[in-house]
Amino acid sequence: MDVKHIYMDADALLEGHFKLSSGNHSQFYLQSAKVLENPRTAETLAEALAIQIQEYGITVDTVCAPALGGLIAGYALASALNVRSIFAERVDGTMTLRRGFDVSKGEKVLICEDIITTGGSAMEAAAVIERLGGKVVAFAALANRGFCQRENGNTTRQHNCKLPDTTPFFALADFDFAMYTPEECPLCRNGSIAVKPGSRGN
Numbered sequence: 001m002d003v004k005h006i007y008m009d010a011d012a013l014l015e016g017h018f019k020l021s022s023g024n025h026s027q028f029y030l031q032s033a034k035v036l037e038n039p040r041t042a043e044t045l046a047e048a049l050a051i052q053i054q055e056y057g058i059t060v061d062t063v064c065a066p067a068l069g070g071l072i073a074g075y076a077l078a079s080a081l082n083v084r085s086i087f088a089e090r091v092d093g094t095m096t097l098r099r100g101f102d103v104s105k106g107e108k109v110l111i112c113e114d115i116i117t118t119g120g121s122a123m124e125a126a127a128v129i130e131r132l133g134g135k136v137v138a139f140a141a142l143a144n145r146g147f148c149q150r151e152n153g154n155t156t157r158q159h160n161c162k163l164p165d166t167t168p169f170f171a172l173a174d175f176d177f178a179m180y181t182p183e184e185c186p187l188c189r190n191g192s193i194a195v196k197p198g199s200r201g202n
Contacts, residue, residue, distance in 0.1 A: 001048050003143060003173035010035045017187040019194035022117060025185040028177040029197055030143055032114035036072040045142055045172060046076035052170045056151065058138050061108045064088055064129055066095065066121040073142055074112040088125040095124035105133035116141040116171060119148055119163035139169040146176035
């Protein structure tokens with residue numbers, strides 16, 4: 001599966017000057033919402049991801065997605081795995097479960113994002129699950145920005161990856177784009193102004 005081609009066909013591989021959720025800047029941005037607006041494409045990607053997880057031999061009871069970015073990917077993956085789908089969301093800046101969602105003690109939960117960069121939001125959701133007594137058995141995303149190392153991937157784990165190296169991480173492709181701090185960003189130096197197209201911005 002050529003995931004990069006799927007993103008390009010959906011006009012979801014953006015080029016410009018972007019401020020990421022981490023605060024860093026990049027010339028490229030993956031706008032997964034444009035890919036996932038097509039239900040058939042979402043289903044196809046989720047089924048491919050589910051095959052990886054099933055072949056690894058992990059038992060999953062529930063998929064939990066950090067809102068808002070991971071919501072559709074998480075629901076599609078839960079459907080492909082035929083398990084329950086829930087989501088965590090921020091309330092006053094703190095990730096939590098609302099809307100009647102709960103987790104049983106020992107429940108095996110997979111945390112799913114659309115994109116994993118450093119894994120910060122995924123780890124916030126994982127902490128919520130673990131506080132409630134659930135067990136996080138894996139992490140998954142449609143695409144890996146290259147800071148974390150996915151199963152059968154080609155990237156090397158970087159120091160700023162927040163996902164635990166003891167828990168498997170599945171993704172369909174690696175997108176290794178250069179990122180810069182605002183102070184080091186060459187685009188800023190050329191007078192360009194970064195825009196924030198993600199779920200926490202515009």
